[in-house]
Amino acid sequence: MERLKALGRILPRLIVAVGAGALLGLAFEPHDHPWLAFLAVPLLLAALNGVSMKAGFLIGSGFGITYYAVLVPWLSIIGGDAAIALAILEGLFYGVFGMFASQALKHKLWILWVPCLWVATEFATASVPFGGFPWGRLAWAFADSPLGKLASLVGIPGLSFAVALIGVLLYAVLRRKSGLGLRAVALVGAIAIFGGASLISLSTEGNGKDVTAAMVQGNVPGKGLEFLGRARTVTRNHLTATLDLQKQVEAGTQLKPDVVIWPENSTDIDPYKDAETKQDIEEAVKAVNVPILVGAVLEGPGPNERQTTGIVWDPVKGAGQVYAKRHPVPFGEYIPFRDQLLPYIKRLEMVGRQTAPGKTPGVLPINGVTYGDVICFEVAYDGVVADVMKGGAQVLVVQTNNATYGGTGQPEQQFAITRMRAIETGRTVLIASTSGISGVIQPDGKVEHKSSQFVPDVYVAQVPVRDAKTLATTLGGWPQWILTGLGIMGAVLALFARRQRRDGPETPPASTPSREKVPA
Template sequence: MERLKAFGRLMPRLVVAVGAGVLLGYSFEPHDHPWFIVVAIPLFLAVLNGVSVKAGILLGAGFGIAYYAVLVPWLSIIGGDAAIALAILEGLFYAVFGAFASQALKHRLWMLWIPCMWVATEYATASVPFGGFPWGRLAWAFSDSPMGKLASLVGIPGLSFAIALLGVLAYAVLRRKSAFGQRAIALVAGVAIVGGSALISLDKDGDGKTVTAAMVQGNVPGKGLEFLGRARTVTRNHLNATLDLQKRVAAGSEVRPQIVIWPENSTDIDPYKDAETRADIEQAVKAVGVPILVGAVLEGPGENERQTTGIVWDPVTGPGQVYAKRHPVPFGEYIPFREQLLPYIKRLEMVGRQTAPGKVPGVLKIGDVTYGDVICFEVAYDDVVADVMKGGAQVLVVQTNNATYGGTGQPEQQFAITRMRAIETGRTVLIASTSGISGVVRPDGSVEHKSDQFVPDVYVAQVPVRDSKTLATTLGGWPQWTLTGLGIMGAVLALLARRRTRSADPGTPPAATPSREKVPV
């Protein structure tokens, strides 16, 4: 009975936590209200303040599940149960955050520990299970904001820290028991973060060299899952779009590119083994007379396996360098525990053969330019982008296929992530999608071209070739590791302080020390 009463007392807080999670989800594309974050985080901290660890778990779970339910509803294209499962899974990470944050709020350094713990939570979601799902990082919401420029200095983890810190500072200003001095310091610090970000200047120029590239969006014959099984039509669409490009070049109405980029899955049939597909690619590459980076699905390397690749196809020497996608999507491109799950979940048979991950970064030397190729969701993974930068990438390429999720908001979210990668690395990003969004993002994150969805689109751009590094790429993983380490330290100190408080008066029952703020569950 007492537990039911405690849960009833907690319900108003849970409602606010869920509302804060919804508000946070609306900060991201396609809703695009990034400053909602500075409201959502204070609300979440307010409901965590003064509660027990168990209550923090429940409140954190409610917050996290609501957050991801709003952020990734596009997964319901695969199945409503898949969207629910993902929201619950990611919500569990915020349940852990809620447990620790509820105790860290009692520590005198809480304004440091809380944003560090947020970064640690994002690191966990981006790492496990099955390689993680880094889609919910705060930094992705700020591609259109001056504050996003911070990513060029401290990377994506550092930007997430700064955004979480803003939320913490807003809470420090608003909470009733904050002293005047604490409020003043928090207000000044918040203004300094926002104002200082606006003063950062990002360079859009190259190192004296440019390259002319063409992004081909051939379009697909259907939406959602409808396009599956029409691989030859998709390849033929990209062939025809490339032939049209060459006609414009020959007529003098378009500049001749030095490279043409086809998207991920521009052919789902292995061109090494299928003569018709190979002939289509050969026709396209010989027509334009320059290399085409072809997005192709190859058979192998093992039995009942495939690989999603980018192949450099030269008009003279034919297929050459191959990059195989290193982060295939679980339950989309491969099935974990395949033998155990397939007998019970027949829908997983749609995945087909297992996609085997590649082993090496997508560093491709084409002509005298080094490209860093990442494929689709890989753009959200720090290690994939960092590795091509370490390999000397002067221009970034994203080959993607968002046809399954067209019109759901997912392509807009991925495009925003791509813009943040341009800012972080100081590189132009060339995006080729089967059905959209394709485009060109300049090194400062501004958009030169952004295609519509489910229409053919061919865009030719002259973009800077850069060798210089941003501070973020020089620092590499250090901001992530440092902030995560501090977050873990804050969690440990908070729990130790809790244990000391409990052991100080072990004989006093909870009912004898009531608190208006504490809600034990």
């Protein structure tokens, strides 16, 4: 009976948390209502305020599972069970957040500890298991907001902290326990963060050198999983689009590019071992007479393995530098515990050979310009992007294949993530996709070109070559490590304070004053 009463007390809070999770999911593309984050965070904290750790875990889990269910429904293309499993897995991280945040809210420094705990939670989701899934970070929703400029100073983790902090400050304004002074300070603090971000100026000036690049979106014959197995058609589509580009150059209606970029999976047949595929690539390269960065799937390096790569194919030297994707997608490009799972989950056979990760960053010098190549989902991983920047990338390239998820909102979400990377690194980003979204993003995050989906698209852009580093690039991972460390410290202090409250020293009962009258 007591448990039912306890559940009855928690249920309204759980409903509020589920609603907050749904609101936060709607903050991101394709819905694109980032201001909802500033409702979602205070609502979650209101639901967590004053509850036990067990209740905090339940409330946080309800929030997180709903959040991811709204954020990544596109995974249902693979299977509804996969989408549910991912939502539950990622949601449980927010259950841990709720467990600790419920206690941190009772600490006098809760305004600091709670947003730091949020960053620690995002760090965890982006790291484990199997390399993590960093898709749900608050920062990704703010490419069009003045707040997004903060990423150039403190990186993606620092921007997530700022968003969470504003949410916490707004909660402090509305919290019944807050005094007038705290409410005033919290309100001024939230406004100051917005105002300070608005004053940040993002430079787009290069080092005096420009490069002309062509992004080729050849399109694919079908949507979803239908296009798989039609590799030769996909390669021919990109060949045809490149030949058409050259005709425009010869006619004087298009600038001659210095480099041409084909997307991930522009050939799924190893051009080193298939003469027809190699011939198609070389025909395109000789026609434009400039290097083409080809997205190719190569056989090996081991038996029953493959690698997703970007190959610099030169018109004179032929195939040259190769970047192999370092962060393949679990259950999409390789199967963890393959031997144990395949007998029970036959659908995993669609993955085919295991994708072996590359070992070196995608730093590709081409005709005097250093390109930083990342492939598809890698753009969401801090370490992959940081490594190409450390290698001296002057222009970023994202080779991607979103055909499986076309029309689901996933391409829009990835494009928004890519915009935030442009702001963070201060680099132009050139995106080539098989079926969309391809485009060009300027160093300040502004969109120069954004293709439609499932149509051929060729875009030629003249972009600045940049050497200057943003503060975020210089700081690297330090903001994330510091904020995560503070979040862990806050959790420890909150637990210590909880133990003190629970196990505090017993005080002797106060003596009862005598009711006898004192004689005169």
